[in-house]
Structure formats: structure tokens, C-alpha cells
Amino acid sequence: MPVSNMMWVEKYRPLKIADLVNQKEVVGSLTSLLKNVTEIPHLLFSGSAGVGKTTLAVCIAREILGEGWKDYTLELNASDERGINMVRERVKKFSRFAGLDTDIPFKIIILDEADEMTADAQTALRRIIEDTSKHCRFILIANNISRIIEPIQSRCAVFKFTRISEKEVIAHLKEIAKKEKLKADEDGLKAIFDYSEGDMRHAINIMQAAASLGSITEESVKGAAGLTKTKDVDEVLKLSLAGKIVDARNKMIELIKVYGMSESDFLKYINEAIYRSKVENLVEISETIAKYDYRILSGANPEIQLSALLAELSKFGK
Structure with a gap:
């Protein structure tokens, strides 16, 4: 039987809260909260990758907002646009225009990879959360909760997702x-x-x-x-060390833009690839990766920084 072109991750993504694999405690608590929708606070989901955080956020939007949930839900991936302007423009614009049906208690803003946002952007977000709380609820999603500023954490009900057994x-x-x-x-x-x-x-x-x-x-x-995208990061490393920077950059952009790999995952995988491939200059290369990780976290443009990283790696291959 031919394998469908549709990604199974999407094809079999749970649509109802009860269908989520594992996370019984989180599901139990949220199901109780949903009994009185108007009282629901902002939510903060934390936990490692692929354990159901974003899926559950979308399930909640479907449950609360019904059929037309997409019209009243704004999904943003903070790793794509993590600067202060994204917070001000997109979130403010969406939250400012109430335009609510009588059936809908509030709009929902799902902010994925919120821990990738700069501290400045998070501070701006905190203000927007306060200003729009009458007609908006935020669901923030983070792999690493320690990167979320305390004033935001204190305004949310925090749910920690566990690894799936x-x-x-x-x-x-x-x-x-x-x-x-x-x-x-x-x-x-x-x-x-x-x-x-x-x-x-x-x-x-x-x-x-x-x-x-x-x-x-x-x-x-x-x-x-060997066919999964982590292996493609190995290829990016090889191309960079061979001095083929344009090819390396094209493949890196494809992974991030087409396949949706986050910049932080790309850096994590390239760091692992370096230790696997037993390159020379291991110390210098590790320090270089750490430098670009810090720059991106501080709010520098990720595409420019990762391109510069690949260019710098080419020096070590010579």
C-alpha cells in the first residue's frame, strides 16, 4: 500500500483533549477548568519537544470556540518572529479588535516557543496580556520554563508536561x-x-x-x-567544513523554512553532529556554536546569525 503524502503527525494529531496520549494530570486539571470557561486564566505549557503541548493548546481552542475556532485563534511561533515588533504588531492588532460573537467568551492567542523570545519582547508581551485580558486568553508554550520571565509565569496557570513512556x-x-x-x-x-x-x-x-x-x-x-532531518544537519556541517557555504546555507534554510526545524534545534543538532564526527578544533567549534546560540537568544536575526555560523565553521575545515 503506498504511503500517503500527508504527514502522519498531522493526520493523526488528536483533535479532542481526551485523545491526548499520556499527560493525564494536565488533561484532568484542564478538563476541570473548562467547566467554567469564563474563569479560565492564561495558560503556560512547559515540557520537552513532542509531548503534546501545541496539540493540547489547539484542542482547547477547538473546545472553547467551537466550529469557527480558527477565526478567533491567533497562532504564532515565537522562533520565527521573536522580536518586540512581532509582539506589538501582530498580537496587538489581533487582540485590539474584539469583534466577538455573543457565543464566544474570548479570543485565544497561542504563542509557541515563547521561551525563544527576548526578555524585552516578553516584557512587552506581559503588558499586552494585562491590557487585553478582558477579551483574550494567552496559551504560552515553552520547552524551557526557566527562560520565561517571572512576571509572565505569575500571570499564568502553569502546566508541566512529562515525557511520554x-x-x-x-x-x-x-x-x-x-x-x-x-x-x-x-x-x-x-x-x-x-x-x-x-x-x-x-x-x-x-x-x-x-x-x-x-x-x-x-x-x-x-x-x-538516516532519512530524518537530523541527518541533514550532519550534511550541513560537512558542507560548511568543506567550504561549500552557499550549499550549506541553502540546506540550513530549507530545514528551517520548509521542514519547520527551530533555530535552537538546528544548533542543538549541529552541536551533536560535531561530537559524532570527531572533528579537529572541537573546543573552538563548540565555543563558536555557543556564541551564536547566545546571540540568537539575545534577539539577533536568526537567519543572519546561522549563516555567519556556517561561514565561520568553514574556517575550521581548512
Whole structure:
């Protein structure tokens, strides 16, 4: 059976809060809150990648706002536009015009990767949260809660998401395999979990890549792990060290713009790639990556900084 072109991560993304894998405590608390929608505070979801934070945020918007939820929900990814202007312009514009139906209690603003925002942008956001709270609720999503400023944390109900267990990841993958009429053996599914480390999104992507090679076995999963986008970061590193900066930059931009890899993930993967490839100048290269990580976190333009990083890496290959 041909593998569908649609990404399984989207095809099987839960639409209802109750369908979320794991996170029973978070789901339980939120279900209680939803009994009295008008009393819902701003929410802050924290936890590692691929554990259901964004999915749950969208489920909440669907539940509260009903059929036309998209018209009253603004989704922003702070890693794309994390500066103060994004906060002022997009959020203010959306929140300023109430235009609410009588059936709708408030608009919802989902701000993904909020921990990638600069402290200045977060301070501006705090003010907007205060000014618009009559007709807007914010759902902030962060991998690292310690990067969210305290005044924002104190204005939100904080929910910490846990890693998804091996048993639950494998059970969910089995469900998808059944729906896709796919053969999957236990060793193959366990190998997917080992590669993904509790990141459900990554696990589903690996399984889809493995399915394109045939049934899900340990061998096909090993092959598929080589097809996932983290391996493309290895390629970016090789091209940079070989002095092919334009090719390296094009591939880096493709990963970020087309495949949606965040800049912080790109830096994390390139850091791992360096240690795997046993390059010379390890100390200097690690310091270089740390320098650009800090610059991006401080609010510098990510595309310019990552291009400069690749250019600087080319010096180490000579």
C-alpha cells in the first residue's frame, strides 16, 4: 500500500483533549477548568519537544470556540518572529479588535516557543496580556520554563508536561500502524522509541520514513533514522567544513523554512553532529556554536546569525 503524502503527525494529531496520549494530570486539571470557561486564566505549557503541548493548546481552542475556532485563534511561533515588533504588531492588532460573537467568551492567542523570545519582547508581551485580558486568553508554550520571565509565569496557570513512556509511545504507534495497514514488529517499534526518546512527533516521523522502506522492523527503522532531518544537519556541517557555504546555507534554510526545524534545534543538532564526527578544533567549534546560540537568544536575526555560523565553521575545515 503506498504511503500517503500527508504527514502522519498531522493526520493523526488528536483533535479532542481526551485523545491526548499520556499527560493525564494536565488533561484532568484542564478538563476541570473548562467547566467554567469564563474563569479560565492564561495558560503556560512547559515540557520537552513532542509531548503534546501545541496539540493540547489547539484542542482547547477547538473546545472553547467551537466550529469557527480558527477565526478567533491567533497562532504564532515565537522562533520565527521573536522580536518586540512581532509582539506589538501582530498580537496587538489581533487582540485590539474584539469583534466577538455573543457565543464566544474570548479570543485565544497561542504563542509557541515563547521561551525563544527576548526578555524585552516578553516584557512587552506581559503588558499586552494585562491590557487585553478582558477579551483574550494567552496559551504560552515553552520547552524551557526557566527562560520565561517571572512576571509572565505569575500571570499564568502553569502546566508541566512529562515525557511520554515507552509503553504509551509504542501503543500509539501500533494504532497508527493498524490504520495504515502496516506490519510492525516489537523490535522495530522499540527501536523507534529508542531513537525518539519520548518525543512522539519524532517517533511518528521515523515510523513514516521506515514505512516508505517496507514494514516496520529494526532494520527499516535504522535506515529511516538516516532519512530524518537530523541527518541533514550532519550534511550541513560537512558542507560548511568543506567550504561549500552557499550549499550549506541553502540546506540550513530549507530545514528551517520548509521542514519547520527551530533555530535552537538546528544548533542543538549541529552541536551533536560535531561530537559524532570527531572533528579537529572541537573546543573552538563548540565555543563558536555557543556564541551564536547566545546571540540568537539575545534577539539577533536568526537567519543572519546561522549563516555567519556556517561561514565561520568553514574556517575550521581548512
